[in-house]
Amino acid sequence: MTTLPDRPNTALLVIDVQNDVVAGAHDRDRVVATIAVLVGKARAAGAPVVWVQHSGEQLPQGSDGWQFVPELSRDESEPLVPKRYADAFEETDLEEVLAGLRVGRLIVSGAQTDECIRSTLHGAVVRGYDATLVSDAHTTEDQSEWGAPPPGLVIAHTNLYWHHHTAPGRTAGTAPADAVDFSASAPSR
Template sequence: MTTLENRPNTALLVVDVQNGVVEGAHERDVVVANIGGLVERARRERVPVVWVQQTDERFVRGSDDWRIVPELTPDDAEPLVEKGYADSFEETTLETVLAGLGVGRLVVVGAQTDECVRATLHGAFVRGYDATLVSDAHTTEDQTEWGAPPPAQVIAHTNLYWTYHAAPGRTAGTAETKNVDFGGTS
């Protein structure tokens, strides 16, 4: 029910699943495997997969930390959007890419839950997209040293509030990997 006109399609948006981002992430291997399964399903169902990659002074283009994790391999035909801010839409080509694909609904996975995933969800929603967060396909590192809750609580809280997020003309929500429906609202 996106507010974007002539945007009937869904895309899988894979946010920052890079070596340096998920290296110490909570349940990294499980989350990466779930993302990998969704990427393969999306490809089989001819759903666009759009990759987002943080590029900045910490994640320098070409460095090992910058690279997508080895378990996931973007196809040469799949768009890859580089970003410098938490919100994947901010000063990037993401909106242009999605418009070209006729996408009005996003299924979002990736890292880090408490920064880039949240910012991208909100960025999509305020721009008129429907946005489904895959509840078991996003992760974050332990930032309790700086006063954050433990990673499992950060993930659970994000899943809780995104499940009930609402705004006129748009839908939000969560779905487990096994229940993701690329054809409609999950």
């Protein structure tokens, strides 16, 4: 149960599913399709969908590469959180957005697994949120030429350690997209 008072709601975070971010991502099409299903599921349940969009030197704001992938469409009523750091909470208004929506539990999807997904998961838990990683709705590119494991192993390892992550008064865990429940209950284990 979240340690944030009066935060009964659950939100879906869609992190950095942008053209250049996922262009070379592992299993890109399947992951994007799974995220699209999650977006529909959240909307049908009346759960907020919060879109996070990275920009930086390699990803200039307004460029084609900075745009969300065409397979996903953000409703204009859904919050958009621009960011410049891996942790979507760092120097953004994400916390204010979530507080306004009375959200204490996050369902996390997107890219890149080994950077923005991991950083945001940890950022959420240290700030008092419950955080469920959708095990089949995050991806990363192959960085093995720089010493990283192949992307499939990066994703599997992240799922493994987040499934068992704990913190006082907060829940973490993983769930496949078909088991995600947008009610305020604790995540599936």
